[in-house]
Amino acid sequence: xxxxxxxxxxxxxxxxxxxxxxxxxxxxxxxxxxxxxxxxxxxxxxxxxxxxxxxxxxxxxxxxxxxxxxxxxxxxxxxxxxxxxxxxxxxxxxxxxxxxxxxxxxxxxxxxxxxxxxxxxxxxxxxxxxxxxxxxxxxxxxxxxxxxxxxxxxxxxxxxxxxxxxxxxxxxxxxxxxxxxxxxxxxxxxxxxxxxxxxxxxxxxxxxxxxxxxxxxxxxxxxxxxxxxxxxxxxxxxxxxxxxxxxxxxxxxxxxxxxxxxxxxxxxxxxxxxxxxxxxxxxxxxxxxxxxxxxxxxxxxxxxxxxxxxxxxxxxxxxxxxxxxxxxxxxxxx
Numbered sequence: 001x002x003x004x005x006x007x008x009x010x011x012x013x014x015x016x017x018x019x020x021x022x023x024x025x026x027x028x029x030x031x032x033x034x035x036x037x038x039x040x041x042x043x044x045x046x047x048x049x050x051x052x053x054x055x056x057x058x059x060x061x062x063x064x065x066x067x068x069x070x071x072x073x074x075x076x077x078x079x080x081x082x083x084x085x086x087x088x089x090x091x092x093x094x095x096x097x098x099x100x101x102x103x104x105x106x107x108x109x110x111x112x113x114x115x116x117x118x119x120x121x122x123x124x125x126x127x128x129x130x131x132x133x134x135x136x137x138x139x140x141x142x143x144x145x146x147x148x149x150x151x152x153x154x155x156x157x158x159x160x161x162x163x164x165x166x167x168x169x170x171x172x173x174x175x176x177x178x179x180x181x182x183x184x185x186x187x188x189x190x191x192x193x194x195x196x197x198x199x200x201x202x203x204x205x206x207x208x209x210x211x212x213x214x215x216x217x218x219x220x221x222x223x224x225x226x227x228x229x230x231x232x233x234x235x236x237x238x239x240x241x242x243x244x245x246x247x248x249x250x251x252x253x254x255x256x257x258x259x260x261x262x263x264x265x266x267x268x269x270x271x272x273x274x275x276x277x278x279x280x281x282x283x284x285x286x287x288x289x290x291x292x293x294x295x296x297x298x299x300x301x302x303x304x305x306x307x308x309x310x311x312x313x314x315x316x317x318x319x320x321x322x323x324x325x326x327x328x329x330x331x332x333x334x
């Protein structure tokens with residue numbers, strides 16, 4: 001099943017708050033089990049609602065209610081977040097005991113500490129912190145007892161997306177607002193999103209700007225729904241973080257290289273990191289286009305802006321190859 005992203009842009013807006021209906025406020029208060037003030041948080045999602053709950057005493061909570069159709073995936077994600085917190089992973093908001101839970105409607109509700117976040121500025125210091133927290137997350141995920149199941153689900157997904165790619169490339173499937181452009185990228189034999197020759201491990205799988213909460217001196221990761229089909233080379237995660245958190249902020253090569261090197265240094269410590277950033281970013285763009293094509297085949301209508309986003313990211317990876325090579329060179333030869 002394909003659902004709409006929480007945010008459509010590469011730059012999620014600063015959180016804004018909306019008046020909440022009496023019915024929604026009553027649902028949140030009942031789920032939390034205490035009186036308080038409920039405020040709805042704006043998002044682009046059509047499958048969930050986000051709230052801030054302020055009790056009469058104690059810290060505010062972040063409450064998420066996911067529609068019944070998507071509740072199983074969300075529940076799995078929240079259960080994983082609780083497991084990570086139990087493992088001592090500091091970059092996960094602390095879940096409230098007794099959550100996640102189901103409502104009578106079948107919807108899933110989760111609650112965790114509310115993180116007062118601000119936009120992440122990709123300074124070298126922030127990106128080094130990002131790298132260290134990401135390394136800790138990967139180390140914990142590698143120990144999860146469901147890893148064999150995740151590996152099977154990952155392979156199933158990759159097989160499906162490979163089939164979609166083949167159909168796009170051959171012309172048997174036409175998808176998106178620019179089918180010829182999608183077909184040309186799919187037919188490019190230099191792009192490989194399977195990367196079977198690289199070591200794999202469980203990743204977060206969707207560390208876009210909306211799933212990283214920066215407090216000013218530390219960060220938190222949220223939304224672990226993609227972990228279950230993201231047993232992949234870590235280079236994919238690092239490449240996506242560089243793309244979404246460094247390259248989109250730093251158009252000048254010098255700043256991007258400094259921030260990118262800091263990320264990889266924080267992640268790798270003394271370990272060498274060897275990967276081709278351009279190849280992995282182009283692979284991520286193609287894989288995302290295949291996901292959109294698959295959704296379209298299932299009767300969904302991904303907005304044209306989503307297609308254009310990944311077309312542009314594929315071009316950007318090629319256009320900034322020199323900068324990316326400088327980041328990768330430092331990582332492999334320091």
